[in-house]
Each structure stands twice: as C-alpha cells, then as structure tokens.
Amino acid sequence: MKDFLVTQFGFSLVLAALVFAVIQGAVAYCIYYERKIAAWTQDRYGPNRAGPLGLLQPIADGLKFVFKEDYIPGHVDKILFVLAPGIMFVVCGIGFLILPWGGQLDASTLPWLGSHLQPGERMLSVQVVSLNVGILYLLAVMSMSVYGVVLGGWSSNNKYSFYGAMRACAQMLAYEIPMGLTILVVVLTMGTLRLEEIAAEQAASGVWNVARHPLAALILFITALAEANRAPFDLAEAEQELVGGYHTEYGALKFGLFFLGEYASMITTSALVVVLFLGGWHVWGVSALTMEATSIWAVLAKMTVMAGKVAILIFVYMWVRWSLPRFRFDQLMRLAWKSLVPMSLGLFAAAAGLLYFGLHRSIAACLAVNAVVLAGAVAVASRGRTPITGRQANLVRQAARNDVPLAEVRT
Amino acid sequence: MTPAALYTLYAAFVLGGTGLYFLLPNPDRGKPLAGAALGALGLVALVVAWALIGDAGTGAAFYVLGLVALLCTVRVITHPKPVYSALYFVLTVLAVAALCVLQGAEFLAAALVIIYAGAILVTYVFVIMLAQQSGPSSTDRRSREPFLSVCAGFVTMAVITAHASKALESSVAAGGTPRAEARLASAAAESGAPAGLVEDEAKPSDDGAKRSAPKPVTGNAMALGGAVMTRYMVALQLSGLLLLIAMVGAVAMSRKRVPQEGAVSPRAPLGQAGREVPPY
Numbered sequence: 001m002k003d004f005l006v007t008q009f010g011f012s013l014v015l016a017a018l019v020f021a022v023i024q025g026a027v028a029y030c031i032y033y034e035r036k037i038a039a040w041t042q043d044r045y046g047p048n049r050a051g052p053l054g055l056l057q058p059i060a061d062g063l064k065f066v067f068k069e070d071y072i073p074g075h076v077d078k079i080l081f082v083l084a085p086g087i088m089f090v091v092c093g094i095g096f097l098i099l100p101w102g103g104q105l106d107a108s109t110l111p112w113l114g115s116h117l118q119p120g121e122r123m124l125s126v127q128v129v130s131l132n133v134g135i136l137y138l139l140a141v142m143s144m145s146v147y148g149v150v151l152g153g154w155s156s157n158n159k160y161s162f163y164g165a166m167r168a169c170a171q172m173l174a175y176e177i178p179m180g181l182t183i184l185v186v187v188l189t190m191g192t193l194r195l196e197e198i199a200a201e202q203a204a205s206g207v208w209n210v211a212r213h214p215l216a217a218l219i220l221f222i223t224a225l226a227e228a229n230r231a232p233f234d235l236a237e238a239e240q241e242l243v244g245g246y247h248t249e250y251g252a253l254k255f256g257l258f259f260l261g262e263y264a265s266m267i268t269t270s271a272l273v274v275v276l277f278l279g280g281w282h283v284w285g286v287s288a289l290t291m292e293a294t295s296i297w298a299v300l301a302k303m304t305v306m307a308g309k310v311a312i313l314i315f316v317y318m319w320v321r322w323s324l325p326r327f328r329f330d331q332l333m334r335l336a337w338k339s340l341v342p343m344s345l346g347l348f349a350a351a352a353g354l355l356y357f358g359l360h361r362s363i364a365a366c367l368a369v370n371a372v373v374l375a376g377a378v379a380v381a382s383r384g385r386t387p388i389t390g391r392q393a394n395l396v397r398q399a400a401r402n403d404v405p406l407a408e409v410r411t
Numbered sequence: 412m413t414p415a416a417l418y419t420l421y422a423a424f425v426l427g428g429t430g431l432y433f434l435l436p437n438p439d440r441g442k443p444l445a446g447a448a449l450g451a452l453g454l455v456a457l458v459v460a461w462a463l464i465g466d467a468g469t470g471a472a473f474y475v476l477g478l479v480a481l482l483c484t485v486r487v488i489t490h491p492k493p494v495y496s497a498l499y500f501v502l503t504v505l506a507v508a509a510l511c512v513l514q515g516a517e518f519l520a521a522a523l524v525i526i527y528a529g530a531i532l533v534t535y536v537f538v539i540m541l542a543q544q545s546g547p548s549s550t551d552r553r554s555r556e557p558f559l560s561v562c563a564g565f566v567t568m569a570v571i572t573a574h575a576s577k578a579l580e581s582s583v584a585a586g587g588t589p590r591a592e593a594r595l596a597s598a599a600a601e602s603g604a605p606a607g608l609v610e611d612e613a614k615p616s617d618d619g620a621k622r623s624a625p626k627p628v629t630g631n632a633m634a635l636g637g638a639v640m641t642r643y644m645v646a647l648q649l650s651g652l653l654l655l656i657a658m659v660g661a662v663a664m665s666r667k668r669v670p671q672e673g674a675v676s677p678r679a680p681l682g683q684a685g686r687e688v689p690p691y
Contacts, residue, residue: 132632132633147536193632
C-alpha cells in the first residue's frame with residue numbers, strides 16, 4: 001500500500017481526488033468571491049451575515065440547494081432532463097486531469113511515504129495524466145460541455161429554455177474555432193502538445209508566452225469567457241429575455257450542478273490560460289519555483305503559485321462580468337466570425353511562418369507579427385462602415401421618411 | 412484463424428443481422444423482444460468467436476467498450492426519437508475513441524471526439540431540435556427497407572472482417588504480434604520516420620519504478636504528423652482543397668441579396684407570411 005502510493009498511478013489517483021475536492025470547494029467559495037466582487041463593483045457590502053465576513057455563506061447556499069424539493073416538471077423529457085446537469089457536471093469536472101499543477105516531485109522527500117527511497121530514485125509528475133495529445137484532450141472535453149446546456153434546454157420543453165440552448169450551441173461552436181487556433185499558436189511556438197512541457201519550458205527560459213503572443217493570449221481569454229458562458233457572453237441565460245435561459249425549469253440540486261459546472265469550467269479554462277501563456281507555476285527569482293526544485297515543499301509552493309494565478313484570472317472574469325453589458329446576439333456572432341476567427345487565423349499562419357524561418361522563440365519577431373496582425377485588423381475594421389442593425393436601422397428609416405437629420409429622430 | 416472461429420463469426424453476423432431486422436422500427440413486422448434476444452445471441456457468438464481467434468482483444472476494457480459501441484450503434488438506427496439517436500451516436504463515437512486509446516492512437520481518439528462528438532453531432536442535434544419542434548414525424552417510426560439495408564450492412568461487415576482476418580494472419584505469420592507495437596512500428600517504417608520517434612506508451616509494464624519513470628517525449632501524434640506531411644502530402648492538400656470548395660459552395664448557396672436600405676420592396680401578396688428574397 002505504502003509503495004503503491006508513491007508509484008505514478010497511485011499518486012495520480014490521490015492527486016485526482018485531492019484536486020477534484022479542492023476544485024469543488026473552490027467553486028463554493030467562487031460564488032462568495034463573485035458576490036463580494038459584485039458588491040465591491042456596485043459599492044455595497046455583499047454577503048456579511050453568515051459567519052465572520054459572510055464566510056459561511058457558501059455553506060448556507062450549498063445546504064439550500066440540497067434541501068430544496070427536487071422537482072421535475074410534468075411536461076419535460078424526464079431522462080434527458082435528469083441527465084443534462086449530470087453531463088454538465090462530469091464534463092466540466094474532468095478537464096483538470098490534464099493540467100500540470102506543480103512540475104516534478106521527488107518521491108523520496110515525501111514524509112513517511114518516501115522514507116525508504118533514495119533521493120532522485122523516483123520522480124513523480126504532479127499531474128493526473130500525461131497524454132502525448134495533452135491539449136487536445138482538454139479541447140475534446142470542452143467541446144463536449146455544450147451537450148449539457150443543449151440537452152437541458154431542449155428537454156425542458158419550454159421555449160425560453162430552448163432559445164437559451166440554441167444560443168449556447170451556436171456560441172460555443174463559433175468560439176471553439178478561435179480558441180483552438182490560438183492554442184495552436186502556442187503549440188507551434190513550443191513544439192509540443194504536452195501541457196507540462198509547455199509550462200516547464202516557460203519556467204526554464206523565464207519567458208512567458210504572453211510576452212511573445214499577447215494578442216493570442218487576449219483572444220484565448222475572450223474565447224475562454226465565451227466557452228464558460230460568462231458575461232458578456234452569457235446570452236444563454238439572459239434574464240431579461242429568456243427568464244433564466246436553459247436552466248429555467250431547473251431547481252434544487254440539479255440547478256446547483258449546472259452552477260458547479262459553470263464555475264468548474266471557469267477554473268479549468270483559467271488554469272489553461274495560465275499554463276499556456278502565464279508561465280504555469282513559475283515566478284521569476286524564486287528558487288523553489290524552478291524545474292530543478294522537486295521537493296514536496298517546492299511542489300506545494302508551485303501549486304500555491306498556480307492557484308494564485310488562477311484566482312487572479314478568475315477575479316478578472318468576475319470584474320469583466322460586473323463591468324460590461326451583455327452582447328446582443330448578432331454582435332456576438334460578428335465578434336466571433338468576423339474578427340476573432342480571421343485574427344487567430346492570421347496569428348496561426350504567422351506563427352507557422354516564424355517556425356519556418358526558425359524565429360518562433362524570438363520575442364521581437366513574435367511581437368512584430370502580433371503587431372502586424374493587430375494593425376491589419378484595425379485597418380480593416382476602420383475601413384468598413386459601422387453595421388446598422390436592429391433599432392438603428394429603424395432610426396435611419398424614420399429619418400429618411402421624415403426628412404430630418406438622424407440625430408433629431410425621437411423614437 | 413481456425414474454421415471454427417470463422418464459422419462462429421459468420422453465425423454471429425447472421426444472428427445479429429436477423430436480430431437487427433426485427434429491432435428496426437416497424438409497427439407491422441417489428442418484434443423488438445425477439446430481435447433483442449437474437450441480437451444478444453449474436454453478441455455472445457461474437458465474443459466466443461473473438462475468444463477463439465485469440466490475441467485480438469486487449470482485455471476486459473476492449474470487450475466492454477466494444478459492447479457499448481455495438482449496442483449504441485444499434486440504438487442509433489432503432490430508436491424512434493431522432494434526438495436520442497443522435498445522442499447514442501455520440502456515445503458510439505466516445506466508445507470508439509476509447510478503443511482507439513486502447514490501441515495507442517491517442518491523436519485519432521482526440522480528433523474523433525473533437526470533430527465528431529464536439530462539432531458535427533452538436534450540429535445534428537441542433538438541426539434535429541429545430542426541425543422537429545412538434546414531435547417526431549411518422550417516418551421516424553418506420554424504417555423503409557429494413558431487409559435490404561440489413562443485408563447490405565452485414566455483407567459489408569463480413570467482407571471487411573474477412574479482409575481484416577487475412578491481414579491479421581499475415582502479420583502473425585510475419586512474426587509480429589497484432590498489437591499496437593507492431594502497428595506503430597510499421598507506421599514508423601512506412602512514414603520513413605526514425606524508429607526512435609515512435610515510442611509505444613501502451614506497452615504494459617509491471618514494474619512500478621519503470622512506470623513512474625518520465626514518459627517518452629514524443630508519441631504517435633508526432634509520427635502521424637510526419638506521415639501526413641511527407642508521404643500523404645498530396646492527399647492532405649486535396650482534402651483541404653475539397654473542404655475549401657465545399658465552404659465556398661455553402662457560402663454561395665446561402666448568400667441572399669438583401670434589398671438596399673430604404674429601397675421599396677414589393678409587398679408580399681395577402682396571406683403570404685414573411686418576405687421572399689431571391690437567391691443571389
């Protein structure tokens with residue numbers, strides 16, 4: 001038993017259970033975090049009744065989910081209605097398996113477990129699985145998460161839920177493309193699909209990928225927001241138009257599972273951005289945070305740094321949510337297909353070109369390429385007229401009909 | 412392959428085919444219970460045949476995943492509700508992807524899930540949900556040519572199996588094991604990649620220390636990339652061109668001429684809802 005726990009397989013099992021539990025706990029506190037940030041943005045106190053500083057609020061919320069009546073409306077497709085939150089929860093809960101949380105661990109430094117091992121005799125990877133298609137696994141898992149939303153919306157047999165599901169489906173299909181392309185930019189630069197190698201190489205060279213491809217990092221962050229269905233991309237649950245969107249008919253624990261899924265996928269996607277662009281567990285000038293430091297304390301420090309970076313990114317997610325208004329659906333589609341897809345395609349082609357000339361690790365060349373793509377995008381955007389849609393078109397028509405300047409039209 | 416194994420395999424196909432014929436949705440002739448029983452017998456025969464062939468499976472995981480894939484495929488064509496059919500198709504794709512992983516083809520597995528389960532089937536589900544808001548149509552409850560389609564399907568499968576078993580025998584005769592290692596090695600030899608590039612990760616090792624050693628850096632994703640970019644370059648370019656043509660065609664077909672802003676469009680006759688836009 002003792003020896004099994006220090007094999008990679010046993011260690012992976014323990015790590016999977018541990019990280020899963022931590023993520024579930026973190027999800028509960030993310031809700032607290034979100035409400036506090038909302039309060040900060042809107043200049044109020046936020047939750048402060050349950051426990052000191054309201055710290056017990058997530059537990060109260062969780063208990064409320066559990067103890068509410070688990071009601072299934074009579075008009076729904078029962079099998080899929082129950083299955084959908086489960087799919088959402090499982091799919092969003094298995095993405096973290098591939099993420100590297102802390103480089104390599106020398107098993108002999110583990111207290112008690114590794115006492116019989118020589119230093120350096122057995123190195124464990126602080127990652128649940130190490131696949132040679134690493135990043136593709138994450139893409140595959142994320143592309144499956146749309147089923148939870150779509151099935152939930154469809155099986156509810158409610159037109160608002162159905163609209164929400166359709167919107168989510170179209171949105172996720174559209175934003176997967178720029179996301180995949182920007183990830184490919186990193187793959188081309190680093191020459192590997194393994195996330196642990198991408199993190200280790202950024203730590204070894206001290207150059208985070210965001211210094212090479214800031215534009216790609218920005219696009220990846222935007223698409224990560226969209227994939228997690230977060231504001232300003234939360235059209236699937238636009239309260240003003242769709243009651244509650246795809247989870248209108250859900251309540252109690254099933255609604256809670258949708259919620260858990262959304263926050264777990266936020267954590268996974270921000271961890272992905274951290275690993276790909278923000279150097280994973282690396283910080284400059286700390287000797288514990290290098291590839292060579294493999295003791296258990298160094299690994300714990302690395303995991304803390306990684307968690308801190310993820311927390312900062314999640315703060316940005318929430319900051320964006322409480323600052324920006326929601327997109328309209330045509331704006332959402334235009335952003336994906338007319339700007340993010342061409343820009344990420346351009347970046348991808350440019351990264352391939354840099355690779356051909358052997359300049360893919362050169363910061364100056366990469367930055368120049370990013371600047372060129374951005375300048376091209378700005379040039380195209382400024383040449384095109386502002387598209388007139390919806391209400392604006394009515395205004396223009398009214399102005400033409402009444403023969404008055406556009407500014408004077410009253411609706 | 413021994414004659415006994417071969418005939419058991421054919422018996423499995425006949426049983427499975429007959430069972431499928433009765434399972435196919437048909438209010439007059441369909442006998443789902445008899446079909447299911449025959450199908451189950453066919454599956455048993457298939458497992459027996461597999462055991463007789465020997466060395467072709469890779470343990471319990473192979474059998475479980477294979478069963479899941481087969482049963483889900485049957486449900487794809489027998490389920491009366493199209494949405495469920497599409498979802499069973501998703502399960503089939505996932506099971507097949509898992510089988511690919513068992514054979515050491517992680518890249519293929521990931522591509523299957525991303526492209527089929529993650530994109531194409533989502534679009535199917537999307538279309539089915541939009542098209543059938545008033546419930547499934549009666550055509551979904553009746554299969555059109557159950558006998559001919561079952562015959563065609565199972566004859567095709569028998570031919571493929573016969574061909575595959577020949578390949579299996581020749582590879583066994585050549586001294587190799589019909590496992591992932593042999594396949595990977597031959598893939599490397601075919602693609603002209605250096606042998607060191609392809610390192611088999613599916614190789615079982617009982618030694619704990621060996622398992623915990625750092626895994627090899629490269630895998631078959633890289634070997635596959637090498638093969639695609641060297642030996643199969645023309646095929647890759649042609650398929651890319653085909654996709655481009657399809658995309659341009661789709662854009663040309665879906666593009667409509669929208670009337671200019673402020674232009675007077677003829678009013679649609681009474682009783683005709685919506686506006687008609689002539690194709691571009």
